[in-house]
Amino acid sequence: DQQVKQNSPSLSVQEGRISILNCDYTNSMFDYFLWYKKYPAEGPTFLISISSIKDKNEDGRFTVFLNKSAKHLSLHIVPSQPGDSAVYFCAASGNTGGFKTIFGAGTRLFVKA
C-alpha cells in the first residue's frame, strides 16, 4: 500500500509557464512534507519542505501548497526553466518514534524551450 502517491509519471511544460506537480498521501500521522529533485546519474537533492501547521511555503520560484483535509500537496514552479527538467520526488515524514521518510514514485518534468 503506497502511503505517498504521485499519480502523474510525467509532465511536459513550456518554458516560462507554470509547472504543477501533485502528491497525495494516506497517513494522517505525517507532519512534514518534502520535495526532492533528481537529475540522471545523480542522487536526489532536497528542494523544499513544509510543516503540517502551514499551508504554503515559498522559496524563490518554488512554492509548496498543503491541503491537509484532502491529504494533498503540490509543488508549483514559476516560471519553469529548461534546467528544471528532472524527476521530482514527493516525500512525507513524521516526528513520532520510529517513523521514517516515505517517498513517492516520482514525476518526470520536461520543460521545453
Place this chain on the structure above:
Amino acid sequence: NAGVTQTPKFQVLKTGQSMTLQCAQDMNHNSMYWYRQDPGMGLRLIYYSASEGTTDKGEVPNGYNVSRLNKREFSLRLESAAPSQTSVYFCASSERRGGGYGYTFGSGTRLTVV
C-alpha cells in the same frame, strides 16, 4: 566538497556472490540511510541508523545487512546477491531523523545481478 560519498558507482554481480556498498559522509550528521530506487517504486528504505551505534530495518530489509562503523560510515552488505536486488542504491544522511530535515544523498550505486 562536503557531502555523501558512495563506492562503487557501478557493479555487476553473479547470483550468490556477496559484496559491500560503502558510504561515508563528512557533514557530522547523526542519521544515515540506505535506499533502493526501482522504476515506478520511488525510493524505498532498506535500513537506517538514527545515530552511531544503532541500526534499524526499513521497508525492504530482507537480503541485506548494515554496519554503522562510526559516525561517518554506514555500509550495506549483500550476503548472497539475487536478481531481485538489481537496483540503484542510494546512501543518505541527515542531521536528525524525520521531520523537515532534508537528506543529503550520495550519487548512487547501480548494481546488476545476473
